Amino acid sequence: MKKPISAILIGAGFRGVTYGGYALENPEKLNFIAVAEPFQRRREQFAMDHNISSENMYISWKEVLSREKFADIVVICTPDQMHIEPTLMALEKGYDILLEKPMAHTLEDCIKIVRKVEETGRILGVCHVLRYTDFFQTIFHTIKSGRLGEVINFSHRENIGYYHFAHSYVRGNWANRDKSSPMILAKCCHDLDLLYWFMGSLPKEISSTGDLMHFTKDNAPEGAPKYCIEGCPIEDTCLYYAPRIYIDIEPIIQIVNKSNRGFYKFIVNLRKNHLKLLTFLSKFISLLKRLRYWRDWPVNYLYENEPEDYSDEAKRRILKTNPYGRCVYQADNNVVDHQLVNIKFENGSTANLCVHGFSPYEGRTLRIDGQKGTLIGEFMAYGEKLTFLDPLNGKEEIIYEKELDVSGAQHGGGDYQLLDAFIEDLTTESKNPLTNAREVLESHIMAFAADKARVSNKVIDMERFREKNI
Ligand SMILES: NC(=O)c1ccc[n+]([C@@H]2O[C@H](COP(=O)([O-])OP(=O)(O)OC[C@H]3O[C@@H](n4cnc5c(N)ncnc54)[C@H](O)[C@@H]3O)[C@@H](O)[C@H]2O)c1
Secondary structure, eight states: OOOOOHHHEEEOOOHHHHHHHHHOTTTTTTTEEEEEOOOHHHHHHHHHTTTTGGGGGGHHHHHHHHOOOOEEEEEEEOOGGHHHHHHHHHHHHHOEEOSSSSSSOOOOOOHHHHHHHEEEEEEEEEOOOGGGSSHHHHHHHHHHHHTOOSSEEEEEEEEEEEEHHHIIIIIIIOOOOSSOHHHHHTTTTHHHHHHHHHHSSSSEEEEEEOOOOSSSSGGGTTTOOGGGGGGGGTTTTTTTTTTHHHHOOOOHHHHHSSSSOOHHHHHHHHHOHHHHHHHHHTOOOOHHHHTTTOOOOGGGGGTTTTOOOOOHHHHHHHHSSSSGGGGGGGOOSSOOOOOEEEEEEETSSSEEEEEEEESSSSSEEEEEEEEEEEEEEEEEETEEEEEEEEEEEEEEEEEEEOOOOOOOSSSGGHHHHHHHHHHHHSSSSSOOGGGGGHHHHHHHHHHHHHHHHHHHHHHHHHHHHHHHHH
């Protein structure tokens, strides 16, 4: 029997633990033998889950990478601004790497990484997980089969749920571009990667517009305290009232209610309408306990420095001082809350991307018009669907459909499928485009060009942009 790939995890946060879950489910494919993570609880939990010995537990990437190479790969899941250094060092040590997106938070650093990959001849996979979902794979193969004819336009919307936007881009880790990266890179390098992949051509021109319009101090309601829980005058009507998101988990209940999952709808409504009964039943049934004392995304972000008490009282106490308890109109955010990007490709086709943070439900919607047919897609948190419209006979055909995924798999199953593909690339001759660092760089170049176009209010000539920057 073949030995599993041995791995070092750097950064045992939300993403690191997700990839850890893959190893636990597929021990014959992947085995984490070391972890570097400054938070003691996360480090110890990961080490315990993966049976990692104490000499292989490290506080920081610097320590683990200063050792001689002792595993096959390094999985890097640190915050955006902390990608460049461990990646360069791991490449120098001779590791193949799975790196979370974005590659780095500046174009200069992305290019440094690509050059180092090419110099060392190592494999670098970047976690553009959407490419690996069944939904986006179906689109790609439909285009490739010629069913749409020549693709003329791709219109893509990234509808970020209002709760997700407030969590990540107003109160959280990606709210301030000086501390992380431009929103169009942090959130949309996936989407730009899809545009580039589907259109099969390099971008020729990019223009963009967008702004921070809503989450500003000027929009703070009169008398609103700095923390929601301190007695906000509009707490009953504010979508962003922190206890509504982190204690009542109202957005999650609404997603389940919008799906076709009858049983799950029934139990989430226990949470909403019969809390006492749910509290009682949760003593006996673990699924109900998970729902009653929610600890998964986005609540897990409240608990970086807190004891693991997931009761309502503990959450209320945390929200009094935690950044995620802040009024969304009085945070230190400066990233845009909506942006449009227009792209003309070298083959003459066009695409436009609209991203915004005000959707009731999270997800992507898209329309691809080819000269022989049209694809309309919904890749939403509550379900997925792709419809092909055939203008020759006026028929509509649903070519892909999936219900709400309650397995806990992230990104429509893409996370685990990405790992399958990465491991295949490590162990066989087959190479997928996302372990080609130059191919991955394209979406990042597009994001930086779109950011420049928006800030300068100019159309970016991509040939000149490349000449100047790469
Ligand atoms: N592929 C995707 O769709 C996707 C989705 C979300 C996030 N991300 C990316 O994944 C990365 C991690 O995001 P996250 O949500 O897991 O964040 P997180 O904050 O939950 O995890 C990051 C972890 O890195 C640890 N860390 C900090 N300094 C370190 C050091 N010196 N050595 C080792 N570990 C260190 C932190 O303590 C933390 O536990 C980010 O780059 C993010 O943009 C990708």
